[in-house]
Amino acid sequence: MKISHKLILGFVGIATLTGAIGAIAVEQQSQAAKYLARQEAEEVAMLLGYFANHELEVQKPRSPMEMLAKLQNHVLALHNQRQRDIEIVDRNKIILADVIPEDIGKKLDHDHNNEVGQTIQDGKARAYIEISDEYPQGIYLIAVPFKNSQGATIGAVILEYTPLYKAAMATAQKSILATSIITLVCGLLALIAGSLIANHISKPIQKLQKAVLNLAAGKLDTRVTMNCQDEIGELAIAFNKMAKDLQSSRWELLNTNEQLRDEISERQQKATELQAALKNLQNLQKTQAQLIQSAKMSSLGQLVAGIAHEINNPVSFIHGNLTHVEKYAESLINLIELYQQHYPNPVAEIQAEAENLELEFLQEDLPKTVDSMKIGTCRIREIVRSLRNFSHIDEAEYKVVNIHEGIDSTLLILQHRLQAKAGLPAIEIIREYGNLPMVECYAGQLNQVLMNLLANAIDALEEANSKRTTQQLKDNPNRITIRTSIIDSQWVQIAIADNGIGIPETARHNLFNPFFTTKPVNKGTGMGLSISYQIITETHGGKLEYVSTPGEVTEFIIQIPTHQKVLATV
Incomplete structure (x- = not known):
C-alpha cells in the first residue's frame, strides 16, 4: 500500500x-x-x-x-x-x-x-x-x-x-x-488535510521509489534531484551517494568475480579428477577385499576338500575291511568255542596260554571292539561327507541343495570355536529346523554367508564373555539359535540369533557398507557382512536384514527364493 x-x-x-x-x-x-x-x-x-x-x-x-x-x-x-x-x-x-x-x-x-x-x-x-x-x-x-x-x-x-x-x-x-x-465539519476538515498532506509527501516519495526500482533493475547511474530541504531531501542525497558507491563496488565485484570464476573452474576440475581417483581406489579396495575373501574361502574349500579326500580313502579301506574282520573274528571265536566243547581239558601248555591271553575276556571283548571300530569309521565318513558338502567339490556351482546340510557342515568347520576354553563355557547351538524343500542356490557362496554370520555371532559371544561375571554367564549361558522356515511356499528363511553384546544404534545405517566394522582394530576387515549382503541380495535376489537390542541379542535374517523361476522374477 x-x-x-x-x-x-x-x-x-x-x-x-x-x-x-x-x-x-x-x-x-x-x-x-x-x-x-x-x-x-x-x-x-x-x-x-x-x-x-x-x-x-x-x-x-x-x-x-x-x-x-x-x-x-x-x-x-x-x-x-x-x-x-x-x-x-x-x-x-x-x-x-x-x-x-x-x-x-x-x-x-x-x-x-x-x-x-x-x-x-x-x-x-x-x-x-x-x-x-x-x-x-x-x-x-x-x-x-x-x-x-x-x-x-x-x-x-x-x-x-x-x-x-x-x-x-x-x-x-x-x-x-x-x-x-x-x-x-471536523471529519471533512480531516479528509481535506489528509489529502493535501498525502499529496505533498507522496510525490517526492514516488520519485524516490522510481529511482530505487531503476537501481534494483541494474541502472546504477540513476540519480535523484529534489529541491526540498526536509527529511525526504536528505534521503535523496543519501540515495545518490549510495548509488554512486554501489556503482563503484559493482565494477570491483565484477573483476573479483571473474577471477573467482576461473579459480572455481580450475578447482572443480581438480576435484572431479580427485573424486574419480578416489572412487577408483575404493572400487579397487572393495574388489581386492572381495578377491581376498573369495580366495580365503576357495583355499579353505580346497583345503577341506583335500583333507576330506585324503581321509576318505584309508577310512573307506578300513571300513570296508572291518566287515571281513568281523566275520573272521566271529569264525575264530566259534572255532575256539567248538574246541572247548570237545576238548574241555586241554594240555597244560594250552591252558597256560589261554590264561595268559585272558581268552574268555578276549572272546567277549573282540566283537565289541570291532563294533566300536565300525562306529568310529562311520563317524569319520560322516565328517568327511560334511566336509565335502561344505566344499562342494563334487557339485556344480548352481545346484539344488539341502540348506540344513550346509548349516551343519559350516558348524562342523567352526566346531573348535564352539567348545569351552580358558575357563569360558561352551557355546550351545540350538537348531530349530523347519520342514524345508530343496533350494536352488549357489551353495558355496551361501555357505560363505553362513560362515560369516556364525563367525560374527561367536565373536560377539566371546566379546560379551570378557565383560560378564561368572554369575551372569551362569544366568545367561552362551547360545546361538538357528531357525529355518518356509515363507509363502516360495521363500526360505534362515535366522541366526546370538545373546551377545548386540549392535550399537550408531552402526545401523553403515553395517553392510564395505570396510565398516564394529570389531576392535586388527580383528575385522569390515568386508564379511558387505560380501554376505551382496551374495544374498544381488546373486540370489533375496534379503538380508537384522534386528538387535544393544547388550542383549542380535538376529540376522536371510530370505532367498526356493526356485530359479522365482529368482528370475526378483
Missing part, C-alpha cells in the same frame, strides 16, 4: 473516529434527556403518592369509599393541571383511582411485562411503554411504589410522562443537531 493511501486512510480513520465520538455524544445526550424526563416523572409520582397518603392519614376518612374519593380527587386535580394520565392501584393491581372513572375497580392489564407488579414486590420504580388501540404510537409510563407512613408498600402510582419525554427530546434535538454539524 502506498504512503499516500496510508496517510489518507489515517485521516479517514480520524474522521471516522470523530464521527463515532459525535455519534456517541448524540446518543449520550439522547439518553440524558430520557433520564431527566424519567427522573422528573418519578419525582412527580412519588410526591403524588406521598401527599395523597399523608392527607389520608391526617384527615382519616371514615369509610373506604371516602378514602377512594379523596384519591380520585388528587388524581383528577393533577390531571387537570398537567394533562397526564394517572392511576393508583393496590397490591393486587386493582385500580383505586384513575382519570377515567369507569376503570376504577378493574385490574390493571396494560403492563404486559408486569412492570407494575414487580415494582409492588421490590419497591423499585420502573418505566415502560404502553401500546394499545387508544395509543397506537405508545405512551411513556412510570410506576413508583405507593407507601404508607410506616414505609410499607400498599400499591403503586402509575404516571404518564410522554409530554415530559417529548419536551426533553425537543430540547436535546438542538444540542444533537449542533454536535452532528460539528462532527461532520
Whole structure:
C-alpha cells in the first residue's frame, strides 16, 4: 500500500473516529434527556403518592369509599393541571383511582411485562411503554411504589410522562443537531488535510521509489534531484551517494568475480579428477577385499576338500575291511568255542596260554571292539561327507541343495570355536529346523554367508564373555539359535540369533557398507557382512536384514527364493 493511501486512510480513520465520538455524544445526550424526563416523572409520582397518603392519614376518612374519593380527587386535580394520565392501584393491581372513572375497580392489564407488579414486590420504580388501540404510537409510563407512613408498600402510582419525554427530546434535538454539524465539519476538515498532506509527501516519495526500482533493475547511474530541504531531501542525497558507491563496488565485484570464476573452474576440475581417483581406489579396495575373501574361502574349500579326500580313502579301506574282520573274528571265536566243547581239558601248555591271553575276556571283548571300530569309521565318513558338502567339490556351482546340510557342515568347520576354553563355557547351538524343500542356490557362496554370520555371532559371544561375571554367564549361558522356515511356499528363511553384546544404534545405517566394522582394530576387515549382503541380495535376489537390542541379542535374517523361476522374477 502506498504512503499516500496510508496517510489518507489515517485521516479517514480520524474522521471516522470523530464521527463515532459525535455519534456517541448524540446518543449520550439522547439518553440524558430520557433520564431527566424519567427522573422528573418519578419525582412527580412519588410526591403524588406521598401527599395523597399523608392527607389520608391526617384527615382519616371514615369509610373506604371516602378514602377512594379523596384519591380520585388528587388524581383528577393533577390531571387537570398537567394533562397526564394517572392511576393508583393496590397490591393486587386493582385500580383505586384513575382519570377515567369507569376503570376504577378493574385490574390493571396494560403492563404486559408486569412492570407494575414487580415494582409492588421490590419497591423499585420502573418505566415502560404502553401500546394499545387508544395509543397506537405508545405512551411513556412510570410506576413508583405507593407507601404508607410506616414505609410499607400498599400499591403503586402509575404516571404518564410522554409530554415530559417529548419536551426533553425537543430540547436535546438542538444540542444533537449542533454536535452532528460539528462532527461532520471536523471529519471533512480531516479528509481535506489528509489529502493535501498525502499529496505533498507522496510525490517526492514516488520519485524516490522510481529511482530505487531503476537501481534494483541494474541502472546504477540513476540519480535523484529534489529541491526540498526536509527529511525526504536528505534521503535523496543519501540515495545518490549510495548509488554512486554501489556503482563503484559493482565494477570491483565484477573483476573479483571473474577471477573467482576461473579459480572455481580450475578447482572443480581438480576435484572431479580427485573424486574419480578416489572412487577408483575404493572400487579397487572393495574388489581386492572381495578377491581376498573369495580366495580365503576357495583355499579353505580346497583345503577341506583335500583333507576330506585324503581321509576318505584309508577310512573307506578300513571300513570296508572291518566287515571281513568281523566275520573272521566271529569264525575264530566259534572255532575256539567248538574246541572247548570237545576238548574241555586241554594240555597244560594250552591252558597256560589261554590264561595268559585272558581268552574268555578276549572272546567277549573282540566283537565289541570291532563294533566300536565300525562306529568310529562311520563317524569319520560322516565328517568327511560334511566336509565335502561344505566344499562342494563334487557339485556344480548352481545346484539344488539341502540348506540344513550346509548349516551343519559350516558348524562342523567352526566346531573348535564352539567348545569351552580358558575357563569360558561352551557355546550351545540350538537348531530349530523347519520342514524345508530343496533350494536352488549357489551353495558355496551361501555357505560363505553362513560362515560369516556364525563367525560374527561367536565373536560377539566371546566379546560379551570378557565383560560378564561368572554369575551372569551362569544366568545367561552362551547360545546361538538357528531357525529355518518356509515363507509363502516360495521363500526360505534362515535366522541366526546370538545373546551377545548386540549392535550399537550408531552402526545401523553403515553395517553392510564395505570396510565398516564394529570389531576392535586388527580383528575385522569390515568386508564379511558387505560380501554376505551382496551374495544374498544381488546373486540370489533375496534379503538380508537384522534386528538387535544393544547388550542383549542380535538376529540376522536371510530370505532367498526356493526356485530359479522365482529368482528370475526378483
